[in-house]
Amino acid sequence: MFKKILIANRGEIACRVASTAKRMGIRTVAVYSDADAQALHVGACDEALHIGGSAPKDSYLRWDRIIEAAKATGAQAIHPGYGFLSENEEFAQACADAGLVFIGPPPSAIQAMGLKAESKQLMEKAGVPLVPGYHGSNQDKVLLAAEAERIGYPVLIKASAGGGGKGMRAVDKAADFDAALASCKREAINSFGDDAVLVEKYVQRPRHIEIQVFGDTHGNYVYLFERDCSVQRRHQKVLEEAPAPGLTEAMRRQMGGAAVAAARAVKYVGAGTVEFIVEQREGGEMNFFFMEMNTRLQVEHPVTEAITGLDLVEWQLLVAFGEPLPLKQEELKINGHAIEARICAETPDNNFLPATGRLYVARWPRHVAFRRNADGEPFHDAAPVRIDAGFGEGDAISPYYDSMIAKLIVHGSTREQALARLDEALAQTHIVGVATNVQFLRYVVRSPSFEKANLDTALIPREQAVLFNQEPLGLPLAAAAAVAQALLHEKAEEAADPFSRRDGWRSHGLNVRPFQFEFGGEPARAELTYLHDGALTLTVGNVSGALSFKPTAQGIDIDYAGQRFVATVYATGEHDHVFSARGATQILAIDLLAHAGEGEVDTGRLTAPMPGKVVSFAVQAGDKVTKGQALAVMEAMKMEHTIAAPADGVVAELMYGPGDQVAEGAELLKLMI
Numbered sequence: 001m002f003k004k005i006l007i008a009n010r011g012e013i014a015c016r017v018a019s020t021a022k023r024m025g026i027r028t029v030a031v032y033s034d035a036d037a038q039a040l041h042v043g044a045c046d047e048a049l050h051i052g053g054s055a056p057k058d059s060y061l062r063w064d065r066i067i068e069a070a071k072a073t074g075a076q077a078i079h080p081g082y083g084f085l086s087e088n089e090e091f092a093q094a095c096a097d098a099g100l101v102f103i104g105p106p107p108s109a110i111q112a113m114g115l116k117a118e119s120k121q122l123m124e125k126a127g128v129p130l131v132p133g134y135h136g137s138n139q140d141k142v143l144l145a146a147e148a149e150r151i152g153y154p155v156l157i158k159a160s161a162g163g164g165g166k167g168m169r170a171v172d173k174a175a176d177f178d179a180a181l182a183s184c185k186r187e188a189i190n191s192f193g194d195d196a197v198l199v200e201k202y203v204q205r206p207r208h209i210e211i212q213v214f215g216d217t218h219g220n221y222v223y224l225f226e227r228d229c230s231v232q233r234r235h236q237k238v239l240e241e242a243p244a245p246g247l248t249e250a251m252r253r254q255m256g257g258a259a260v261a262a263a264r265a266v267k268y269v270g271a272g273t274v275e276f277i278v279e280q281r282e283g284g285e286m287n288f289f290f291m292e293m294n295t296r297l298q299v300e301h302p303v304t305e306a307i308t309g310l311d312l313v314e315w316q317l318l319v320a321f322g323e324p325l326p327l328k329q330e331e332l333k334i335n336g337h338a339i340e341a342r343i344c345a346e347t348p349d350n351n352f353l354p355a356t357g358r359l360y361v362a363r364w365p366r367h368v369a370f371r372r373n374a375d376g377e378p379f380h381d382a383a384p385v386r387i388d389a390g391f392g393e394g395d396a397i398s399p400y401y402d403s404m405i406a407k408l409i410v411h412g413s414t415r416e417q418a419l420a421r422l423d424e425a426l427a428q429t430h431i432v433g434v435a436t437n438v439q440f441l442r443y444v445v446r447s448p449s450f451e452k453a454n455l456d457t458a459l460i461p462r463e464q465a466v467l468f469n470q471e472p473l474g475l476p477l478a479a480a481a482a483v484a485q486a487l488l489h490e491k492a493e494e495a496a497d498p499f500s501r502r503d504g505w506r507s508h509g510l511n512v513r514p515f516q517f518e519f520g521g522e523p524a525r526a527e528l529t530y531l532h533d534g535a536l537t538l539t540v541g542n543v544s545g546a547l548s549f550k551p552t553a554q555g556i557d558i559d560y561a562g563q564r565f566v567a568t569v570y571a572t573g574e575h576d577h578v579f580s581a582r583g584a585t586q587i588l589a590i591d592l593l594a595h596a597g598e599g600e601v602d603t604g605r606l607t608a609p610m611p612g613k614v615v616s617f618a619v620q621a622g623d624k625v626t627k628g629q630a631l632a633v634m635e636a637m638k639m640e641h642t643i644a645a646p647a648d649g650v651v652a653e654l655m656y657g658p659g660d661q662v663a664e665g666a667e668l669l670k671l672m673i
């Protein structure tokens, strides 16, 4: 086996690869950028080399430096993780030329699957079912429109070089085709440097079901079953599970066979994923069509590990070293059900805008780390909860890379059990300092569609009424938690310094203490009454009741107005971040003195929510705009964000031009309101 490998990636995937290498006795080399000098993956490896600036093009995409680093440290092979250089055939070739093993498929297989249009032509020859569509090389506008007409609306225009959910436009009717084509091509040239597109039928009630395949250098192929990744936002995966609910054994075999045929057609070696779009017809009939092949380890590979009891990174290393696949198709079995949730720094209620910041608190659920049994056998009794995190407490989520903080993977003997475990594990995930989708994920998990496995890619929009702008705890319970936290904090301070007593006044008998809060943007008042016997009564709005609480190992055990719950409260300045099994929320305890004299409102400055690039302006100086109208499009953290007018007004001045890089908080345009 290899003695030393270099991991050309960062975040959770670099840590995850390092942990398998460590278990196999392989030494590891990390590479890192300026922004990642303190990152978790640096400490997870035996050695680490700085390779450049924070932007990916200055570090994680600098394959010359990465190859140099491998040579300088005596690494024999390079694991590319996902993203970055993982699907770059030139890099794979450069590794080979430098005498290094690229832990992935041969360059020819990456190239064959690199462009969606070309790979579809190949798959057609290999007999793999395709979505009806046009994937030829003629890019004439009139021809593409005629093809769309032939396919029948709705259609999907896709950048052939696209990936990561970008470069796609759904078109409902012929009248919209030209505009959608132009905008798709613009995004494609900007993001991928190639504006070739293909046109596909927009599949109805589509499910995304993908097959994990593996090949070795001896011509053996297996499939490690499927993952259902239908729950998506902006064509990006949110929850992934295995096996796919409702998939018949016959269809599983058919899809597995088609995926192996796809891999065989390009002489694939190593781990790969064949993505299919599945059409669900009235009456339960399902048809599957090839979408693309990802020639790398996939983000969601842990759900496959959980149901098969295998370590896919170990298989990648074995295959890269020239060993045959450890198991044959008939030796592979599905055990139970697994679900992965991607925990991202983002604001679901604000169109999933990515967020940056420092993780003031990052507490994960109790979990059993990814492992094998005492004899080194793969576990079939998989760990029920696994966390693959790329960040720890105190780490910063920077704007340079994508917004995924960690992955939470649960396993259960049934889907129902896995779902319950996921909800519980999400409740125990406490992140403070940067906005996350954790509470949103709990809403998705508990939504009727997800619970009943009524899956398709429109699940999130369909369930939006129960997913967005929800308040899980409510003002009375949040206020009770904040009051309990404040009193416990005072008690701790008193214990440390008896002269700091603030409740001396209370010994005069029955006393009422006012609290002022801000909750959900609204001010709120509360009154705490100290009764003679030491008991407490809390009044919040029209709710009034006895309040008692005691600290426990799990958090503060609170009983208020007949409701009992355990809350963990973290205070940052005046904000109390409350986490409980019922949900997580924030409440602000206002110090009236500190806020005297404030009252400033919106000034009409429209600033960049994060560092990034200006893609385009939809308006010019002098334009009249109405509230909510799109003004500019920015690109940051691999996503496009529309900046909308906060109120009616007139555009006074554009401060930048398309293509300009802007810093966080930079004023993009002036609006007179």
Ligand code: ADP
Pocket (backbone or CB within 6 Å): 082, 083, 084, 161, 162, 163, 164, 165, 236, 237, 294, 297, 298, 299, 300, 402, 638
């Ligand atoms: P998966 O199918 O494994 O879930 P994703 O589509 O989420 O993969 O992408 C995996 C990672 O690679 C993410 O970090 C994503 O942002 C990145 N990525 C995928 N495709 C591209 C691309 N074409 N260009 C840049 N980054 C990409």
Ligand code: ADP
Pocket (backbone or CB within 6 Å): 131, 156, 158, 162, 163, 164, 165, 166, 168, 200, 201, 202, 203, 204, 206, 208, 232, 235, 275, 277, 291, 292, 457
């Ligand atoms: P990417 O390279 O960005 O991952 P894919 O071709 O894999 O692009 O498509 C991403 C997602 O877009 C799919 O998971 C699915 O939700 C949706 N999608 C793709 N093709 C179709 C189609 N023909 N009909 C309906 N939805 C589709």
Ligand code: MG
Pocket (backbone or CB within 6 Å): 164, 275, 292
């Ligand atoms: Mg895809």
